[in-house]
Amino acid sequence: MSRPEDILPPDLYYNEPTSKKYTTNSRIRTIQASMTHRALSLLSLTTPSLVLDIGAGSGLSGQILSSVPTSAGGPHTWIGLDISASMLAVALEREVEGDLLLADAGQGLGFRAGTFDAAISISAVQWLCNAESSEETAPQRLKRFFDSLYVSLKRGGRAVCQFYPRDERQKKMVADAAIRAGFGAGLLEDGAGTKGVKVYLVLTAGETG
Amino acid sequence: MKLLTLNFLTCARKACKPLPTSFPLHPADATLATTETAFSPAFLRNILPRLDWPALKGLCDELGLPGVGDEAPGPEALFEDGELPESDEDIVGEIEAGKRPTKLAHDLHQLLVETVMLEGKLVCASCGHEYAVKEGIANFLLPSHLV
Numbered sequence: 001m002s003r004p005e006d007i008l009p010p011d012l013y014y015n016e017p018t019s020k021k022y023t024t025n026s027r028i029r030t031i032q033a034s035m036t037h038r039a040l041s042l043l044s045l046t047t048p049s050l051v052l053d054i055g056a057g058s059g060l061s062g063q064i065l066s067s068v069p070t071s072a073g074g075p076h077t078w079i080g081l082d083i084s085a086s087m088l089a090v091a092l093e094r095e096v097e098g099d100l101l102l103a104d105a106g107q108g109l110g111f112r113a114g115t116f117d118a119a120i121s122i123s124a125v126q127w128l129c130n131a132e133s134s135e136e137t138a139p140q141r142l143k144r145f146f147d148s149l150y151v152s153l154k155r156g157g158r159a160v161c162q163f164y165p166r167d168e169r170q171k172k173m174v175a176d177a178a179i180r181a182g183f184g185a186g187l188l189e190d191g192a193g194t195k196g197v198k199v200y201l202v203l204t205a206g207e208t209g
Numbered sequence: 210m211k212l213l214t215l216n217f218l219t220c221a222r223k224a225c226k227p228l229p230t231s232f233p234l235h236p237a238d239a240t241l242a243t244t245e246t247a248f249s250p251a252f253l254r255n256i257l258p259r260l261d262w263p264a265l266k267g268l269c270d271e272l273g274l275p276g277v278g279d280e281a282p283g284p285e286a287l288f289e290d291g292e293l294p295e296s297d298e299d300i301v302g303e304i305e306a307g308k309r310p311t312k313l314a315h316d317l318h319q320l321l322v323e324t325v326m327l328e329g330k331l332v333c334a335s336c337g338h339e340y341a342v343k344e345g346i347a348n349f350l351l352p353s354h355l356v
């Protein structure tokens with residue numbers, strides 16, 4: 001199977017028919033939901049929080065953040081960003097509760113320091129590795145993303161990014177970029193060595209900036 | 210887009226980031242609306258110390274909304290002793306037993322969470338860049354020469 005990020009940049013790949021397909025495909029939905037729950041458990045939030053969702057798409061993960069029950073420390077308020085306008089249009093149609101921004105995480109995030117309690121990203125960070133224009137490289141885009149993510153998290157805040165690295169080299173490139181931005185970082189792999197392996201980059205923004 | 214979010218958005222241009230005038234962004238030609246949202250005083254308690262109060266006050270002035278006080282209230286101002294009234298039985302998020310949300314908590318919920326900007330633009334006072342807002346979604350995509 002070809003990887004979607006090898007075909008087209010995400011704003012073109014997730015055009016209207018693809019966005020709808022992605023959102024209604026029940027197998028994708030189930031996997032996306034279980035990865036969101038896993039990421040949430042790694043964030044260990046105990047009180048209603050402000051959460052950034054990078055690559056929020058049609059709001060599947062966000063809806064889970066909105067529906068965390070009071071007994072489990074929720075519900076959380078979220079701001080989601082995505083580079084695909086048609087994905088966000090599907091989110092609008094589904095009347096998700098979070099705020100949506102059309103933005104490219106590879107350009108850096110426009111939030112002031114210490115905005116978020118936590119951040120989550122499901123199946124998005126690998127897109128930052130394909131630099132489309134001749135003007136920018138994958139390391140530049142990763143640097144802008146992780147540097148600005150580090151600043152926009154409150155001190156001690158956590159981010160969990162599930163992503164699909166193309167290979168070991170790319171996995172290392174992503175983790176190294178996060179560490180260079182100042183994060184404490186760990187890679188967690190569910191189902192390591194199997195075809196369904198899920199990679200989570202677990203990041204903590206340290207106490208000193 | 211909630212007014213809450215506007216309290217955290219800055220100009221995304223790298224050249225503007227270090228400048229104090231890159232925050233807050235200023236609304237122009239704004240169309241506002243109200244969306245009913247579950248009331249979570251516990252969320253307000255969490256977020257209140259992080260708000261930039263002068264920016265919130267300025268935003269209310271610019272949008273012609275009833276102002277907020279000059280002084281940022283502390284989280285304790287959101288709760289008072291007493292039984293939870295029936296009208297608050299559907300609140301979400303955990304609050305201490307024997308406490309109920311104050312009028313200030315309700316007012317802030319209405320202002321920050323339920324008041325949304327549907328259309329218009331957000332203008333950076335530093336570089337003049339205008340971020341368009343359509344159907345509540347702000348467009349932060351920058352042409353590559355501005356990144």
Ligand SMILES: [Zn+2]
Pocket residue numbers: 220221222225231333334335336337338
């Ligand atoms: Zn600017």
